Every structure is written in structure tokens, then in C-alpha cells.
Amino acid sequence: MKSMDLVLDDVFGEQVGKTDQLFGQYEKLYGLPIVPFQAQIPEGLLDYVAKRKNFVSVLLYDNDGNVYMDPTIADTLYFGLPGGGIRNNETVQNTITRVAKSVHPQLLIGDVEPLARIENRFTHGEDTYTQDGLAFAGRVRNKSMIKQSEFEGSFVRVTQKDLESIKRLSSRQVVELFNKRFSEIQQRSGSDFQDEEISTNEKYKKRYIIHNNLVKKFVLTDERKKKSEFRDIIAGSIGKDTQSIIDVSCGEDSFIPDLGKSMGIPLIVGNDISWSQIELLNQKHDDVLFTNHNGTALPFVENAFDVSYCANTLHHMPNRQALLSLLESMFHVSKKMILTEIEDPKEIGGFPHWLNKNWFMGYLKDVGGAYLKEGDFQSIVHNLFKGRADVKLQNFKNIMGKYMIATITKDRG
Numbered sequence: 001m002k003s004m005d006l007v008l009d010d011v012f013g014e015q016v017g018k019t020d021q022l023f024g025q026y027e028k029l030y031g032l033p034i035v036p037f038q039a040q041i042p043e044g045l046l047d048y049v050a051k052r053k054n055f056v057s058v059l060l061y062d063n064d065g066n067v068y069m070d071p072t073i074a075d076t077l078y079f080g081l082p083g084g085g086i087r088n089n090e091t092v093q094n095t096i097t098r099v100a101k102s103v104h105p106q107l108l109i110g111d112v113e114p115l116a117r118i119e120n121r122f123t124h125g126e127d128t129y130t131q132d133g134l135a136f137a138g139r140v141r142n143k144s145m146i147k148q149s150e151f152e153g154s155f156v157r158v159t160q161k162d163l164e165s166i167k168r169l170s171s172r173q174v175v176e177l178f179n180k181r182f183s184e185i186q187q188r189s190g191s192d193f194q195d196e197e198i199s200t201n202e203k204y205k206k207r208y209i210i211h212n213n214l215v216k217k218f219v220l221t222d223e224r225k226k227k228s229e230f231r232d233i234i235a236g237s238i239g240k241d242t243q244s245i246i247d248v249s250c251g252e253d254s255f256i257p258d259l260g261k262s263m264g265i266p267l268i269v270g271n272d273i274s275w276s277q278i279e280l281l282n283q284k285h286d287d288v289l290f291t292n293h294n295g296t297a298l299p300f301v302e303n304a305f306d307v308s309y310c311a312n313t314l315h316h317m318p319n320r321q322a323l324l325s326l327l328e329s330m331f332h333v334s335k336k337m338i339l340t341e342i343e344d345p346k347e348i349g350g351f352p353h354w355l356n357k358n359w360f361m362g363y364l365k366d367v368g369g370a371y372l373k374e375g376d377f378q379s380i381v382h383n384l385f386k387g388r389a390d391v392k393l394q395n396f397k398n399i400m401g402k403y404m405i406a407t408i409t410k411d412r413g
Contacts, residue, residue: 023054035170035174040124043124049122052131054131055118055131056086057082063139065157067155067158068153080168106142108276110273111273113137113292114134115177116173119132135170135174200365226396238265241306245268246268246269248298248326253311257288269289303334306336314341314372315369327339335409336408338406341377345371346371347374378406387411393405393406
């Protein structure tokens with residue numbers, strides 16, 4: 001049975017119940033630390049606090065790990081993090097975007113991930129008011145395109161000594177958490193290779209409209225792609241008792257959300273490196289949790305999901321470090337992995353080779369060409385997970401070519 005808040009969300013087109021639910025899911029999946037903050041407030045601020053039950057704090061950073069700090073004048077000049085209350089009709093993603101745009105209207109962000117859950121306790125007399133917040137980190141993708149003089153605040157490398165210039169203790173702790181997390185991201189991903197792919201997809205998004213409305217409808221149809229047969233294979237690999245699944249690189253595809261719903265999986269997560277794509281998907285599937293992480297450095301706790309799924313992503317990896325990091329990252333956050341990857345179209349030849357060369361690479365400007373032969377795919381999977389997991393290999397052919405499928409189940413104990 002739905003909670004009262006979720007029912008009222010549906011009636012009034014709001015997000016109050018969904019936001020509360022989301023906060024709980026984030027805390028569990030990411031193992032978020034709780035950062036407390038307490039303060040005495042004057043009576044005039046009671047209404048302000050009462051109207052803002054949930055809020056977000058957004059730590060914006062650049063590719064070098066410099067953090068954007070807002071200047072705040074209290075008794076003296078301090079730094080702080082931008083943030084804002086979540087409105088009743090807003091999703092968490094909407095609020096994050098609004099806060100980022102308040103820093104600069106042309107700001108583009110990516111790699112958005114939660115760092116901590118913040119509990120604000122405000123007291124006036126005998127009354128106590130609690131605000132529940134999430135602190136997010138978001139990478140600024142287009143900092144070089146904006147004049148630095150147009151920012152009210154500054155991007156600074158926050159050292160241990162600089163932390164003292166951050167007045168609020170909770171913000172200071174969030175910055176400390178980010179500094180640690182940024183080092184992990186740099187070590188595991190090693191580059192910002194995803195920027196090229198995101199920018200290319202945004203640049204040629206109108207071509208994808210043609211692809212979706214014409215080519216998929218009349219040429220690459222579900223029947224020719226044998227979608228029903230493929231669906232049965234993946235459903236069998238997922239298993240009947242699955243309670244949670246993440247599509248690590250979902251793009252605009254609704255395959256896993258739709259399949260997960262039909263299988264009755266309670267928790268379905270779609271992850272993609274494009275924040276703009278996540279915002280669009282969130283409007284289509286309000287019962288799916290969407291996240292925005294680089295797949296090579298997924299920040300979820302160990303075994304957060306029963307199943308992680310990743311399709312046609314390996315050939316987008318720019319180097320061996322990124323490819324191996326992606327596979328190890330998936331292995332860490334799930335009990336079972338399902339990889340599907342199209343075999344090198346040159347090996348298949350014919351229409352699949354023509355389609356990849358002239359349509360996907362030529363017209364749609366698909367980024368990534370590190371295709372694998374079937375033997376190479378099998379070698380990587382067996383060598384990487386030997387002694388750690390049970391590996392089942394399959395293949396599947398359709399109009400697009402031959403798909404290599406690996407189901408990797410962790411050894412128990």
C-alpha cells in the first residue's frame with residue numbers, strides 16, 4: 001500500500017513523498033554518512049525553516065578538483081556551498097539543476113553524486129525544527145567557456161588549512177568528503193573521456209530524433225532486432241528472485257526499466273554519464289531511480305544491487321585502465337553482472353559493418369571504437385573473474401550483428 005504522501009503526490013502532481021523515499025534509498029545505496037548541524041534561530045526564521053523540510057547542498061567542482069565557494073558575510077567574510085530547499089513540485093534533480101544555474105545560468109554539470117545526508121536541527125525556545133538534506137557533488141563541464149569574472153564566488157583548491165574559511169561545520173565536512181572522493185575518481189577513471197561523448201550526443205541530438213522516429217520504426221524494428229528473444233535471454237540471466245538491478249550505462253534506453261517492472265523488481269536504477277539525459281528519463285519513469293556516475297568509479301556500497309547490467313559500453317572505453325575499472329566497479333557494487341557487447345562489426349561484415357560505419361559512426365557520430373572479437377571478450381572476462389565468480393557465456397545474433405553475453409555471478413562465501 002502506498003504511503004499517504006505518495007498518494008497525495010499523485011493527486012496534486014507533487015514530489016514530497018517521492019523525495020522522502022529517495023532520501024532513504026540514497027542513504028542505503030551509497031552508505032552515506034550523516035552530517036549533523038544544530039543552531040538557535042530567532043522567531044522570525046521559524047516560517048522559513050518550516051516551509052523547507054528537504055533541501056540540497058551542491059558542491060560544484062572543476063576537472064582539477066577545485067571547489068566553487070560562495071562568499072558569505074556574517075561577522076566576517078566566510079566561504080559556503082550553494083544550496084536550496086526542494087519545492088513541493090520539484091524532483092531532487094530539478095533542485096540540483098536550479099542551484100547550479102543560480103551560480104551561473106549557462107552552467108553545465110555532470111558526475112552528480114551524493115556525498116552525505118545532512119540533518120539540520122534548529123531550535124527556538126522549546127520548539128525544534130528538523131530539516132533533512134542531501135549534499136551532492138557535481139562536476140562543472142563548461143567552466144572554461146564562462147568568464148571567471150561572471151562568477152560571484154571562486155573555484156579554489158581547498159586545503160586542510162583553507163577549511164577554516166568555511167563557516168558552517170557541515171559544509172566543511174562535505175568538502176572533506178569530496179576531497180577524498182575526488183582522489184578515488186581520479187585513480188580509477190584516470191581521465192575525463194566521457195566529456196567528448198556527452199558533448200557529441202548533445203550536439204547531434206536532433207539526428208537521434210530521426211534515428212528513434214524513423215530508423216527504429218521502419219528499419220531496426222523490434223522484430224528484426226529479435227527484441228522478444230533477447231529479452232527472454234536477459235530475463236533468464238537476471239533471475240526470478242532479483243530485488244534490485246542497475247543499468248550502469250542506460251542512455252535513453254528503457255529496456256531495463258521496462259523489463260525490471262515486468263519482472264516485479266522493487267528497486268530499478270538507471271545510471272548514465274549525461275546529466276541532461278537523466279533529467280529527461282526522470283520525467284518518463286518516476287518509479288525508477290536515476291543516477292549520474294562515471295561507470296568506472298561507481299560510488300555505491302559493496303553488493304548494493306543483486307544485478308548490474310551493462311550493454312554496448314566496453315567499446316566506448318578509451319584505454320585498458322578505464323575498461324578494467326568499469327568491470328571491477330560493477331563487480332564491487334553487485335552480486336551478479338550481466339555484460340552484453342556487440343562483436344567487432346568488421347568481423348561480422350555485411351550489413352552490420354555498413355550500419356556501424358556509415359550510420360552509427362558516420363551519421364550519429366557515435367564515440368568509441370574499441371570493439372572486441374568474441375575470443376578476446378571471453379578471454380578478458382575469464383581472466384579477470386577467474387576464481388572469484390561463475391561465468392556463463394552466450395551469444396545472440398540479429399540485424400545489428402552478433403552480441404556477446406556474459407553472466408558473472410560472485411562465488412558465495
